[in-house]
Amino acid sequence: MATVETQRDVTGDVVPGVVVPDRRPRWRGLLRSRKLASGLAIVGFFAVVAVLGPLLVGDPNLVSDDRLLAPSAEHLLGTTTTGQDVFRQLVAATRGSMLVGLVVGLLATVVSVLVGVLGGYAGGHADESLSLVSNVFLVLPGLPLVVLITDYVQTRGALAIALIVSITAWAGSARVLRAQTLSLRSRDYVDAARVSGEPGWRIVTFEILPNLLPLIAAQFVFAVVGGILTEAALAFLGLGGSGSWGTMLYFAQNSQALSQGAWWWFVPPGLCIALVGAGLALINFSLDELINPRLRVPRRPRRTGPA
Amino acid sequence: MGYLRRKALFYLVAVWAAVTLNFLIPRLIKGNPVDAVLAKTQNMTPMSPEARRALELQFGVSDDPLWQQYLGYLGNLLRGEFGLSVAYYPTPVSKVLSQSLPWTVVMVGIATVLSVLLGIALGTLAGWRRGTWLDALVPTTTFLAAIPYFWLALVLLWLLGGVLGWFPLNSGYSYETTIGFNWPFLRSAVHHGILPAASIVVASVAGWLLGMRNMMVSTMAEDYVLTAEAKGLRPRRIMIQYAARNAVLPSVAGFAITLGFVVSGSIATEIVFSYPGVGMNLVAAVANADYPLLQGIFLVISLAVLGANFVVDLLYALIDPRTRQAG
Numbered sequence: 222m223a224t225v226e227t228q229r230d231v232t233g234d235v236v237p238g239v240v241v242p243d244r245r246p247r248w249r250g251l252l253r254s255r256k257l258a259s260g261l262a263i264v265g266f267f268a269v270v271a272v273l274g275p276l277l278v279g280d281p282n283l284v285s286d287d288r289l290l291a292p293s294a295e296h297l298l299g300t301t302t303t304g305q306d307v308f309r310q311l312v313a314a315t316r317g318s319m320l321v322g323l324v325v326g327l328l329a330t331v332v333s334v335l336v337g338v339l340g341g342y343a344g345g346h347a348d349e350s351l352s353l354v355s356n357v358f359l360v361l362p363g364l365p366l367v368v369l370i371t372d373y374v375q376t377r378g379a380l381a382i383a384l385i386v387s388i389t390a391w392a393g394s395a396r397v398l399r400a401q402t403l404s405l406r407s408r409d410y411v412d413a414a415r416v417s418g419e420p421g422w423r424i425v426t427f428e429i430l431p432n433l434l435p436l437i438a439a440q441f442v443f444a445v446v447g448g449i450l451t452e453a454a455l456a457f458l459g460l461g462g463s464g465s466w467g468t469m470l471y472f473a474q475n476s477q478a479l480s481q482g483a484w485w486w487f488v489p490p491g492l493c494i495a496l497v498g499a500g501l502a503l504i505n506f507s508l509d510e511l512i513n514p515r516l517r518v519p520r521r522p523r524r525t526g527p528a
Numbered sequence: 529m530g531y532l533r534r535k536a537l538f539y540l541v542a543v544w545a546a547v548t549l550n551f552l553i554p555r556l557i558k559g560n561p562v563d564a565v566l567a568k569t570q571n572m573t574p575m576s577p578e579a580r581r582a583l584e585l586q587f588g589v590s591d592d593p594l595w596q597q598y599l600g601y602l603g604n605l606l607r608g609e610f611g612l613s614v615a616y617y618p619t620p621v622s623k624v625l626s627q628s629l630p631w632t633v634v635m636v637g638i639a640t641v642l643s644v645l646l647g648i649a650l651g652t653l654a655g656w657r658r659g660t661w662l663d664a665l666v667p668t669t670t671f672l673a674a675i676p677y678f679w680l681a682l683v684l685l686w687l688l689g690g691v692l693g694w695f696p697l698n699s700g701y702s703y704e705t706t707i708g709f710n711w712p713f714l715r716s717a718v719h720h721g722i723l724p725a726a727s728i729v730v731a732s733v734a735g736w737l738l739g740m741r742n743m744m745v746s747t748m749a750e751d752y753v754l755t756a757e758a759k760g761l762r763p764r765r766i767m768i769q770y771a772a773r774n775a776v777l778p779s780v781a782g783f784a785i786t787l788g789f790v791v792s793g794s795i796a797t798e799i800v801f802s803y804p805g806v807g808m809n810l811v812a813a814v815a816n817a818d819y820p821l822l823q824g825i826f827l828v829i830s831l832a833v834l835g836a837n838f839v840v841d842l843l844y845a846l847i848d849p850r851t852r853q854a855g
Contacts, residue, residue, distance in 0.1 A: 357542045360837050362829045364795060365810070366549075369826050372814050373553055446674065453676050457796050458811055470679060474800070479686050480697070487686075491679030498674020499667075506670070509742070 257507035263500030271319040274312035281313040292485050299485035302476045311489050317465035318449050324383035325448025330441045333394035341402030342425050358392035371460045386451045394440035405429050439508040446501045466490035539838045546830035550823050551601050611820035615812040621824035632805030636794040639725035647736020652772045655744025669734030677731035678796030684727050695723045698802035724801045743775035777848055784840035
């Protein structure tokens, strides 16, 4: 919600007057931000684990007689009630969760760009019907709808789950992108391009889209977080695919890990979700500050320091 | 009144979409709830076609053309008939829901309002006093916001309920009490509700805080705030009546969307606490292939969300006159 409003601010004429005098190119300033660096580090770490991890640790589903052991040197994060190694499961689940997040992010972003930007640029009836559709999807309750569809579809592959989660994930972004497209459409430089005879598709892809990029990136990150969280909730309800952090929590809950005090089983998956989510949110903050310079804390005082 | 009419029209379309989706999804994907009941209850003896036909009639399965089924479905909805629940067979879905809804609405409703108020208050302060120690709220709450709310519930339950033993481990009330307006029941209900509600508040307060803070920061750069400062108004007054009053608008809009979570967002929390609300019904429905109940829940949630959004849209028009004019 905040993004919608900050957008409206950027579109006004007020903004250029408020920007802190700062000669550096915006993108380079962004790269120096500590928030972005730590966000990228966290997300990058989990991405590497997701890609390489499952190859390095052993079979996560291997059962043994070491049932419900506390963490030790042999089992870094202890074992489950069936003697499976929690650490191995955690690494394998990283891949599942990150994959779903990524796919949901991509799908939701593509749909929201198509609906939001094209609708916003086309205007008229096309715009009205597209924004009606996205508004309807925005007010339909997401999780119950996803549960309903998942239960009927009865496929539990990671990709199928991601596809279903995406159905409810795109509408908010589409609305944000449409609002910004509407304001860009009436800018002088777009008018100039139109008068000089540029075709519509060229105006959209070369004049409007580049200016929407930070916003689209922010919406993408947002959708990834949403995807990971929704999948976790879905899996926790027993509707998940194979092997994600939510699935681990589901099995922990159903094996009474809580009443047996097996904290090593249900604490790590949630922590991982929270960490990835926080990392992505940090990235989003720096994107937000890029879009809306008012959010940037003035750097002047810091620059007078020893640096 | 153009604004009102446009809004009413939109919500009519939205209600229609929800109702129709609810009708179509099961028919598009797969059909027969009777098979589900049979799979659950059949004790190996094959069922006679007549008995099967009777069950089919009970669950509203028919070979009529789709539009006729649709009309019949709409008629049943108008009469509040959602069919029979499979999981709680033979209780009607409407009865199952009327027993669980109050639990969810009261507990999650209170938690949501608390979280919004707390978040807006803290966000106002954090935005107003930018550059002080309050900035530390941002990274802290970022982390909190990313936590899955049901996992937080698990951890709180384990720590405060299991290890410390301060709170009961499950259910919404003590079974020794009788449900109703009597003191022992209300006390046990509150005691059982504190932990789930607290987990919802902690997990959701961050979003409100951040949104409000960012809007405060944007609003405080506006000329009218500068004017107010130049006039020498008291800082408190500038903060609340000039900056916060305008900055709170998106939060009000967000509140509308969140009202949907009053019924639906707590599903997994209810599972963690075995809380007797709609979420427990939903999971029971999923586990028993109880499609009538599933559809009933989805519909009730959709209507609640749409209704709440409509009310807040109307309120919004009162608070912010600009919305009444703008398209």
